[in-house]
Amino acid sequence: MLVRHAPEGLNAGEIATALNFRANTLSANLTVLANAGLIAGEREGRHIRYRADLDCMRELMGFLLEDCCGGSPEICRPILDEITCRC
Template identity: 65%
Template structure:
């Protein structure tokens, strides 16, 4: 991941609504949720949701697929993994054992 892509991802997540949407989609990975389900669960107006999903998709953090009349949204966990890798790339001055406790907390128990 390059700096420009990392900044776009961080900028997209630096908003309460978008961060909430992304975290909801992460909880429902890999299946994702339909737009209507997201709006209902977050009590968010559809136009606000649409604008936020557009920003997240533009940053590569959310993917969507049309299923009949509905659009299913999924968190792009690969993009998030790449972002975290970018952020930790130079972690601990070349001593990965110093970062191990932090990295172990990132392991998913799903």
């Protein structure tokens, strides 16, 4: 959801409403993603706006795809090239 709303992001309340999550469950998941560096939160008054870190996500996807093919990253090369070109 945050990737689709990049770069503006969404506040936690909008995310909770759209996904029908309880606030504490959502908060725990957002904290895990933030600690992993995949998203960042920025306080806006009483709310926190979360944004996807697209560079970090591209890096993670690249790593996963290079490692996905049993040591033969050339199998995933077309996908890696596509991800790289969208920077």
